Amino acid sequence: MMGIKEILEKIWIYVVTALLVVPVIILYFYLGLISIAEDMDGIFPTGLTLEHWLEVLDGRIPIPGAQYEYPNIYLVALNTFILAVLVAGLEVVISSLAGYSLSRFKFRGRSAILTMILILHAFPGITLLIALFFVLNYLGLYNSLLGVVLVKVALDLPLGIWIMKGFFDGVSWDMEMSALVDGCTRLGAWWRVVMPNVRNGLMAVLIFGFLSGWAEFIYALTFIAEQRFWTFSMLVYAFTTGEYSYTNPGITAAVAIIYMIPVILFFLFAQKYLLRIQLIGKGGA
Amino acid sequence: MSDNIWQKEITLKDILKVLELLRRGFISLAKYIVDPIRNLLSKLGYKLAIYVFLVPSLGFISLFYLVPFILTFLIGMTAMDFTFKWDWVGLANYIRILNDSFAPKIMGNTLFYVFTTLTLFNVGMALVVSLITNHIPDHIGSAVRGIWLLPRITPSTVYALLWLWAARGEENALINWFLTITGLSMVIPTRTWILDDPWVIVILVNGFVGTSFGMIVFTAALKSIPEDYYRAAKVDGASTWDIIRYVELPMIKWPLLFVTAYQTLSLLTSFEYILILTDGGPGLYTTEVWSLYSYHKAFRSYGGTVEIGYGAALATILVIIGVIMSLIYWRIFKFKEMMVEPKIEV
Numbered sequence: 001m002m003g004i005k006e007i008l009e010k011i012w013i014y015v016v017t018a019l020l021v022v023p024v025i026i027l028y029f030y031l032g033l034i035s036i037a038e039d040m041d042g043i044f045p046t047g048l049t050l051e052h053w054l055e056v057l058d059g060r061i062p063i064p065g066a067q068y069e070y071p072n073i074y075l076v077a078l079n080t081f082i083l084a085v086l087v088a089g090l091e092v093v094i095s096s097l098a099g100y101s102l103s104r105f106k107f108r109g110r111s112a113i114l115t116m117i118l119i120l121h122a123f124p125g126i127t128l129l130i131a132l133f134f135v136l137n138y139l140g141l142y143n144s145l146l147g148v149v150l151v152k153v154a155l156d157l158p159l160g161i162w163i164m165k166g167f168f169d170g171v172s173w174d175m176e177m178s179a180l181v182d183g184c185t186r187l188g189a190w191w192r193v194v195m196p197n198v199r200n201g202l203m204a205v206l207i208f209g210f211l212s213g214w215a216e217f218i219y220a221l222t223f224i225a226e227q228r229f230w231t232f233s234m235l236v237y238a239f240t241t242g243e244y245s246y247t248n249p250g251i252t253a254a255v256a257i258i259y260m261i262p263v264i265l266f267f268l269f270a271q272k273y274l275l276r277i278q279l280i281g282k283g284g285a
Numbered sequence: 286m287s288d289n290i291w292q293k294e295i296t297l298k299d300i301l302k303v304l305e306l307l308r309r310g311f312i313s314l315a316k317y318i319v320d321p322i323r324n325l326l327s328k329l330g331y332k333l334a335i336y337v338f339l340v341p342s343l344g345f346i347s348l349f350y351l352v353p354f355i356l357t358f359l360i361g362m363t364a365m366d367f368t369f370k371w372d373w374v375g376l377a378n379y380i381r382i383l384n385d386s387f388a389p390k391i392m393g394n395t396l397f398y399v400f401t402t403l404t405l406f407n408v409g410m411a412l413v414v415s416l417i418t419n420h421i422p423d424h425i426g427s428a429v430r431g432i433w434l435l436p437r438i439t440p441s442t443v444y445a446l447l448w449l450w451a452a453r454g455e456e457n458a459l460i461n462w463f464l465t466i467t468g469l470s471m472v473i474p475t476r477t478w479i480l481d482d483p484w485v486i487v488i489l490v491n492g493f494v495g496t497s498f499g500m501i502v503f504t505a506a507l508k509s510i511p512e513d514y515y516r517a518a519k520v521d522g523a524s525t526w527d528i529i530r531y532v533e534l535p536m537i538k539w540p541l542l543f544v545t546a547y548q549t550l551s552l553l554t555s556f557e558y559i560l561i562l563t564d565g566g567p568g569l570y571t572t573e574v575w576s577l578y579s580y581h582k583a584f585r586s587y588g589g590t591v592e593i594g595y596g597a598a599l600a601t602i603l604v605i606i607g608v609i610m611s612l613i614y615w616r617i618f619k620f621k622e623m624m625v626e627p628k629i630e631v
Contacts, residue, residue, distance in 0.1 A: 017417055093341075101335050126554050267434075
């Protein structure tokens with residue numbers, strides 16, 4: 001039997017829980033509504049319309065008060081996708097190579113490299129922004145998607161390597177050894193025996209890399225000058241700030257929702273990977 | 286020769302012949318070129334494999350961490366502008382920082398921003414969420430934590446946009462509307478938040494993102510408290526509050542310290558959301574923090590020029606703080622224990 005005191009306590013806990021969740025939910029709820037609303041009064045739309053979505057899916061968004069348009073939304077989507085895929089792909093390949101060697105080989109300098117990776121993971125890479133700008137400019141990669149990709153991969157690598165090393169540590173050596181005894185080369189054993197066993201780690205790094213490239217803002221803003229290389233983050237930023245900032249909220253919301261699709265998908269279907277990554281945290285934000 | 290071979294009809298047989306030739310070619314290629322390389326590889330094998338596996342990472346890290354690290358110090362000692370000329374000025378930039386009439390204000394802003402966001406959200410709210418979700422059934426608890434993860438994984442521009450809308454000045458914008466319908470507007474008058482109270486929004490936005498880190502770390506720590514401790518407390522007639530106060534909080538001291546230290550550095554150096562929300566304004570440097578000031582100096586032109594050198598000097602100070610704190614974490618939080626030798630000998 002629960003006493004009256006315990007029941008009151010339970011109610012109190014659930015009230016606080018509700019208070020904790022509601023503000024966050026409302027923010028996202030509002031985004032969805034405003035994209036199909038004529039206007040909003042608090043959280044209630046004053047009338048529904050699909051006009052904003054049709055205009056956005058048409059691809060061409062005029063800049064209010066100016067003669068020209070924002071870059072075509074399909075181009076922006078393609079840029080964002082290329083950026084995210086390249087970041088994810090490079091991160092998976094490079095960090096699994098390094099993670100494997102740090103987990104399996106014993107060599108001079110191993111512990112120095114591990115120390116460096118851990119310290120770099122804690123170190124806020126964003127403070128190097130100005131020097132990175134100089135480096136990219138020197139390499140001729142300023143104002144290119146590739147430049148942003150390389151910087152992004154480098155800054156995410158310490159985390160990726162650390163995750164992959166952890167997963168490789170968890171693969172039993174006996175399994176790999178038997179492959180080597182059966183005549184596999186070192187590389188062959190790595191590819192055929194070890195890699196399939198760290199699929200979860202690969203997925204985690206892949207998803208993390210994709211989302212990190214997909215959402216990238218500061219480096220894209222700083223290292224890209226031309227509108228034809230814009231990604232979603234810069235388009236949404238342009239909607240909200242700057243000289244011609246007043247873009248119809250409905251249109252802005254529709255673009256923002258399209259931008260959020262991968263995030264929502266991963267959120268719904270891959271939370272276990274996301275949590276694993278967030279637990280280890282990222283140095284930046 | 287009268288009939289030109291080019292006019293001859295090509296049959297399947299010819300194609301097969303060509304393919305056969307190609308195949309033989311490849312085989313001999315393998316015999317004379319690939320096999321020797323492979324043999325060499327397996328002889329060098331082990332050593333070489335290590336290099337092949339590590340070179341890409343070390344290349345990336347050198348080019349985009351170590352080189353920029355040194356460059357930041359060097360550029361900080363120049364008066365570099367957009368022409369990228371190495372105009373050495375020694376420590377002049379640092380003397381300028383000491384005399385910069387905005388520096389004290391920006392330093393004050395930075396300390397205020399870091400301290401307030403950290404205590405209210407990155408540690409405070411994170412504690413509240415993880416403690417509460419530890420006292421409700423786990424499936425509801427993880428859903429609540431999942432929702433709190435949303436601000437972190439939402440692209441920064443979209444997430445900031447949600448708040449910019451909510452904080453608008455119209456009576457029907459979210460925050461004002463909420464204050465009005467709840468009657469709270471009697472105590473907290475409605476306003477154009479970004480202009481009238483920019484710090485409130487800046488701290489809320491960063492705080493909602495920052496909460497999730499501590500939340501996850503604390504939850505992991507709370508989950509590892511043995512069930513017996515709870516049972517013993519309940520037998521003694523402890524209320525939920527007693528359990529929090531005397532069982533849970535003492536058990537998560539260490540994670541608490543970790544989150545505080547880690548998030549201090551991250552708040553100190555990140556300026557992404559402030560850039561989108563207020564860009565340091567409204568007015569002159571109202572919400573400008575140190576890292577954003579460095580960014581502005583290096584990348585925004587005032588009067589037609591950018592001051593990359595001065596920006597780098599400002600950034601150097603953050604880099605030094607970053608290095609010191611990273612080293613401290615490494616020492617204090619026993620990072621070294623994670624570096625056990627490989628379990629296997631090769």
